[in-house]
Amino acid sequence: MLNWIKRRLGNNDLQWEGPVVPEPRVQCPCCDYISLAERGSYQICPVCFWEDDGQDVDELDAPSGPNHGLTLRQGRRNFHDFGAYESDMAKYVLLPEQRSRFRLQERQL
Numbered sequence: 001m002l003n004w005i006k007r008r009l010g011n012n013d014l015q016w017e018g019p020v021v022p023e024p025r026v027q028c029p030c031c032d033y034i035s036l037a038e039r040g041s042y043q044i045c046p047v048c049f050w051e052d053d054g055q056d057v058d059e060l061d062a063p064s065g066p067n068h069g070l071t072l073r074q075g076r077r078n079f080h081d082f083g084a085y086e087s088d089m090a091k092y093v094l095l096p097e098q099r100s101r102f103r104l105q106e107r108q109l
C-alpha cells in the first residue's frame with residue numbers, strides 16, 4: 001500500500017509529493033524477509049512475490065486465492081527451491097544478491 005505525503009509550502013499551500021514506498025516493517029509469511037509495510041493489504045512481496053492476503057504461518061495448509069490457490073506451505077517450499085513462491089514468478093523477484101536490503105528472520109516450520 002502506498003502512502004502519499006503532503007508538504008506545506010511557504011505560502012501555506014499544500015503540495016502533494018509521492019507516492020512514497022513505506023519502509024518495510026513486517027515479515028512476509030512466505031519468505032520470512034522483513035519486506036512488507038503492513039500485513040493483510042495485498043502487498044506483493046518483492047523478495048518472493050507472495051501477495052499478502054493476511055494469511056499467516058498458523059494456516060500453512062489453507063489455499064490462498066490471490067496466490068493462485070497455493071498454500072503457504074507450498075509457497076514456502078517453492079521459495080526455498082526456486083527463489084519465488086511459484087516457479088513461474090521467479091523472473092519477477094529480486095535477485096538473491098538484491099535481497100540484502102531486507103532483513104531475514106528465518107523460521108523453521
Ligand SMILES: [Zn+2]
Binds near residue numbers: 032045047048049050
Ligand atoms: Zn516474501
